[in-house]
Amino acid sequence: MRDLQSGGRRRRIVLGLGAALAASPLSRAWAVEEFPSRPISMVVPFPPGGGFDTIARPFAERLGQLLGRAVVVDNRAGSGGNMGTDFVARAPADGHTLLFANDYLATNPSVNRNTRFDPLKDFAPVSMVGSTQVVMAVRPDFPAKNFEELVALSKKRSLSYGTPGAGTSPHLVGEYLSTISPLQSLHVPYKGTAPAVNDAMGGQIDMVYATSPSVASQIAAGRLRGIAVFGAQRSTQLPEVPTLKEIGGPSVDYEVWYCLLAPAGVPASVLATIRAATRKALDADLAARLARLGYAVKSSEPEAVTHAIRQGLERWKDVVARAKIAID
Known part of the structure; x- marks a missing residue:
């Protein structure tokens, strides 16, 4: 009888311990799915083969190696980046x-009425990844060689510049330039950089504003001539192209940045894992590889992503309002 009673007490103790453990934070941590448990989808909200892919794919490959699971680039294009975002x-x-986003996060809310996401509330920032610059390029026989000649030519006839589309970084840089300088030119939006570059080479438009990686090969081949870089320093990919200030124009210190984000609400432990892998991914080897493609590695704390988005929202809101840019 005593053995039966003793056995019953032991069972009650074991059951009690089990219940306590089940309610403990430790058991809840065990219940969380191990991360990563399957391949990771890294959404790039623009078409494949463009400038976005140039930086996204090498980074995704290295990040996947460090996380132990493939990081698959998923191109979900549409609505200026809004669909994938x-x-x-x-x-x-x-x-x-x-x-995988860039500074469209800070421009789309101002120019696109169909933007449904809040870049500051709907995402958990991971890190900056890299940056590049916007370049002004023309066909080789274009008559203007510097900013003074550009302004003089614009007074004789209307000048036009093409960009990857309304509301993109090159477009907004062009609009900003028109507010701080005497250079006035007509914006011609395209559905992507490639058709804008083709028309600039063919003479249908006078200039094309695009990121350095998008026009570097055409400049190297002599099919385009780089007039100026919009930035505080020259591009490492195009060291022969001066900054706008060097050719007599105003100083336009601007860079196109790229960053990694997760949906808001991702567990802190998972974010910590992704952030640690991202820091390791952006090493000297990847930096050298991206530099050849026209990008500078830009690892950061997550707060830097938030700051860049908030700063961009404020900066471009005024430019968009003055230029009356609106996309339905």
Whole structure:
């Protein structure tokens, strides 16, 4: 009888311990799915083969090696980046769906009325990844060689510049330039950089504003001539192209930045894992590889992403309002 009673007490103790453990934070941590448990989808909200892919794919490859799972680039283009971005904002917050974005996060809310996401509330920033610069390029026989000649030519006839589209960084840089200098030119929006570059080479437009990686090969081949870089320093990819200030224009200190984000609500431990892997991914080897492609590695704390988005929202809101840019 005593053995039966003793056995019953032991069972009650074991059951009690089990219940306590089940309610403990430790058991809840065990219940969380191991991360990463499957391939990670890194959404790039623009078409494949463009400038975005040039930086996103090498980074994704290295990040996947460090996380032990493939990081698959998922191109979800549409609405100036809004479609893919909105998809990630509503994805499960488990870290297996990430967003590779750039400064459109800070421009789209001002220029696109259909923007449904909040770049500051709907995402958890991971890190900056890299940056590049916007270049002004023309066909080789274009008559103007410096800013003074550009301004003089614009007074004789209307000048035009093409960009990858309304509301993109090159477009907004062009609009900003028109507010701080005497150079006035007509914006011609295209659906991507390639058709704008082709028309600049063919003489259908006078100038093309595009990121350095998008025009570097055409400049190297002599099919385009780089007039100026919009930045405080020359591009490492195009060291022969001066800054706008060097050719007599105003100083336009601007860079196109790229960053990694997760949906808001991803567990802190998962974010910590992704952030640690990102820091390791952006090493000297990847930096050298991206430099050859026209990008500077830009690893950072997550707060730097938030700061860049907030700063961009304020900067471009005024430019957009003055230029009356609106996309439905």
